[in-house]
Each structure stands twice: as structure tokens, then as C-alpha cells.
Amino acid sequence: xxxxxxxxxxxxxxxxxxxxxxxxLSNVVYSxxxxxxxYGGVVPEIAARAHIDxxxxxxxxxxxxxxxxVDDIDLIAATAGPGLIGGLIVGTSFAKAMAVSLNKxxxxxxxxxxxxxxxxxxxxxxxxxxxxLLSGGHCQSMIVRGYGDYSVIGxxxxxxxxxxxxxxxxxxxLPTPGGPFIEKAALSGDPxxxxxxxxxxxxxxxxxxxxxxxVRIQVEKIHTLSKQDISDLSASFQQSICDVxxxxxxxxxxxxxxIDVKQLVLGGGVGANAAIRSSLQKACNEREISLIAxxxxxxxxNAAMIAWAAVERATxxxxxxxxxxPNPNWQIx
Ligand code: KG4
Ligand code: ZN
Numbered sequence: 001x002x003x004x005x006x007x008x009x010x011x012x013x014x015x016x017x018x019x020x021x022x023x024x025l026s027n028v029v030y031s032x033x034x035x036x037x038x039y040g041g042v043v044p045e046i047a048a049r050a051h052i053d054x055x056x057x058x059x060x061x062x063x064x065x066x067x068x069x070v071d072d073i074d075l076i077a078a079t080a081g082p083g084l085i086g087g088l089i090v091g092t093s094f095a096k097a098m099a100v101s102l103n104k105x106x107x108x109x110x111x112x113x114x115x116x117x118x119x120x121x122x123x124x125x126x127x128x129x130x131x132x133l134l135s136g137g138h139c140q141s142m143i144v145r146g147y148g149d150y151s152v153i154g155x156x157x158x159x160x161x162x163x164x165x166x167x168x169x170x171x172x173x174l175p176t177p178g179g180p181f182i183e184k185a186a187l188s189g190d191p192x193x194x195x196x197x198x199x200x201x202x203x204x205x206x207x208x209x210x211x212x213x214x215v216r217i218q219v220e221k222i223h224t225l226s227k228q229d230i231s232d233l234s235a236s237f238q239q240s241i242c243d244v245x246x247x248x249x250x251x252x253x254x255x256x257x258x259i260d261v262k263q264l265v266l267g268g269g270v271g272a273n274a275a276i277r278s279s280l281q282k283a284c285n286e287r288e289i290s291l292i293a294x295x296x297x298x299x300x301x302n303a304a305m306i307a308w309a310a311v312e313r314a315t316x317x318x319x320x321x322x323x324x325x326p327n328p329n330w331q332i333x
Contacts, residue, residue, distance in 0.1 A: 007302060015063075105319075107313055118298050133267045164211060
């Protein structure tokens with residue numbers, strides 16, 4: 001079976017063709033980064049218009065890279081939430097229109113489920129696993145015992161983790177989205193230069209607003225930031241984030257409810273961060289837990305994860321659903 005996935009929940013217009021035996025035939029992502037750069041963040045209305053401009057080209061590109069035509073597609077899936085409503089309407093309307101005109105089934109997909117199941121596509125992971133879902137809009141630890149069998153263990157009480165990277169980057173005068181720029185600047189910085197405490201230690205929940213304030217106070221103190229200051233602040237901020245995540249892992253592994261689970265999976269854009277991946281790898285090695293981190297380009301938003309989630313959804317008895325309205329707040333648990 002060949003599945004066409006479409007993703008348009010934020011600022012990436014993406015389409016991919018994936019088979020039900022886990023071959024990614026194409027994976028096209030058009031980033032609106034340059035469009036939003038001027039505004040220092042994603043502007044929802046501009047994002048929706050940019051999705052309208054690009055979606056047809058991106059889908060055609062995904063089909064041609066996969067060396068197939070629309071007739072070869074067996075199932076069409078699109079992100080129907082959570083996300084920015086304008087983009088969701090563009091992606092789901094496009095997918096539904098294709099499905100109706102071609103007489104193919106359409107399945108709406110939850111974006112978070114896409115991130116949560118990516119490693120099953122890219123790394124062939126079996127259930128069950130612990131999951132850190134670390135993205136621009138979400139930050140939660142979960143236990144994934146099977147398709148649809150998800151429980152949230154800890155969640156952020158304020159900012160999402162990617163949001164905290166983006167806000168810290170803005171304070172440091174780095175471009176958006178901030179995560180990759182902080183990671184790059186941190187390479188030439190001293191992670192011990194500034195002591196930012198890791199918030200909410202010893203708890204399952206996350207909180208990042210205090211860390212953001214700590215960076216702001218330090219930036220105001222220095223006033224005119226040198227290149228080295230930016231690198232040191234980035235490295236120290238990233239170190240605090242790593243400390244927080246390692247602490248959450250420690251809490252999870254202490255919990256008797258998950259004693260049988262020996263796999264930890266990363267999902268979401270922040271999962272692309274090499275410093276976070278390597279500190280988690282070290283901690284997992286020490287505790288004989290396997291860390292499964294999908295390739296960076298499948299941690300950040302993509303449509304292959306949407307196509308794959310449709311495979312799992314269809315396999316688990318969810319029929320096509322043309323009536324489903326895009327839902328900006330759609331939760332998986
Ligand atoms: O999953 P994602 O692509 O979109 C959402 O579902 O939100 O995540 C985007 C977030 C942004 O906040 C971005 O700054 C962050 O992921 N991000 C990173 C890295 N790459 C993307 N954060 C830290 N290090 C990275 N290398
Ligand atoms: Zn995402």
C-alpha cells in the first residue's frame with residue numbers, strides 16, 4: 001500500500017509517500033522560515049497563505065520523487081490537529097478534495113501521534129516504549145504501550161521546550177527557529193560559564209519559564225553581547241535543558257510502573273538536538289536502556305510521520321473519515 005501524507009500544522013508545508021512496509025519513497029518539506037523571519041516568529045495568517053501557495057507543488061513534488069502518480073496512491077492522510085487552524089484547513093481540505101475526486105480513502109491524523117510513532121517507521125521500534133515528545137508546541141514524557149495506548153507521565157506547566165529554545169534565541173539576537181541556532185552557537189561556548197538552575201528537579205512535570213527569565217536577566221546584565229557571550233549563554237542554556245531532561249529520565253526509570261520498559265524514544269523537533277541526544281545516549285547506556293532517536297529530519301515536522309501514523313490508524317480499525325473537522329486543540333490523551 002502507498003500512502004500520501006500531508007503536513008501543514010505550523011510553518012512547514014510537507015508531503016511524503018510512504019509504504020505500509022516502512023519504505024519512505026519521498027519526503028518533501030518546504031520551510032516557511034524565510035517568510036516569517038521578518039516578524040521574529042510564525043504569523044498564523046501568513047503561514048496559512050504560504051501553505052495555500054505551496055501545497056500543490058509540494059504534493060506533486062512528493063509524488064514525482066516517489067516515482068508515482070496519484071493513481072498509485074491507496075490512502076491519503078493529512079494532519080488535522082493540533083496546530084494553527086489556517087494551515088490545518090489548507091492541508092485537510094487539499095487532502096479531502098484529492099480523496100473525493102480520486103475516490104480514495106482519507107484519514108485525519110493527529111500531529112502528536114505522528115511524532116510519537118515516527119521511530120516505528122524510521123527505526124522499526126516495537127511497542128512498548130517511553131517517549132520524550134519535545135517540540136515547539138509540546139513537551140511531555142509518555143508511555144506508549146501500543147497504538148492508541150498512550151499515557152502522559154509528565155508535561156510542561158508553562159512553555160514548551162522548543163518554545164523556550166526559540167525565546168532564548170530571540171533574547172540572544174539569534175534567528176528563528178532558535179533551536180538549531182542555539183545548538184550551533186553552543187558549540188563554541190562554555191556550558192559552565194553561567195549557572196542556570198535546572199527547574200522542577202525530582203518531578204515528572206517540566207517547567208521552562210524560570211530558565212527563560214534567568215537567561216533574560218543575564219542578557220540584561222551584560223547589556224551588549226559579544227559573540228563569545230552569545231556562545232557561552234547558548235551553551236549554558238542548553239546544558240540546563242540537558243540537565244532537566246536527564247532528571248526526567250531518572251524519574252521515569254525509578255517508577256515501578258515502567259520497570260518492564262527498556263526503550264526510550266525521542267520525537268519532536270528538539271529531539272534533533274545533538275547535545276540532548278548524546279547526553280541521553282550516555283545515560284541510557286549506563287542504565288541498559290536503548291535510546292531510539294529518529295534521524296534529525298524526521299524529528300522536525302515532516303509528512304512521512306503523518307503517512308505512517310495513517311498506516312497504524314488504518315491497521316487498528318480506524319476507517320476513513322471525511323467528516324472530521326480540523327481541530328487546533330486535538331489531544332491524543
Ligand atoms: O516538531 P517541530 O518541528 O514542530 C512542532 O511540532 O512544534 O519542532 C519545532 C521546534 C522549534 O521550537 C525549534 O526551535 C526546535 O524544534 N528545534 C530544535 C532543534 N531543531 C529544531 N531545538 C533544539 N535543537 C535543535 N537542533
Ligand atoms: Zn511537530
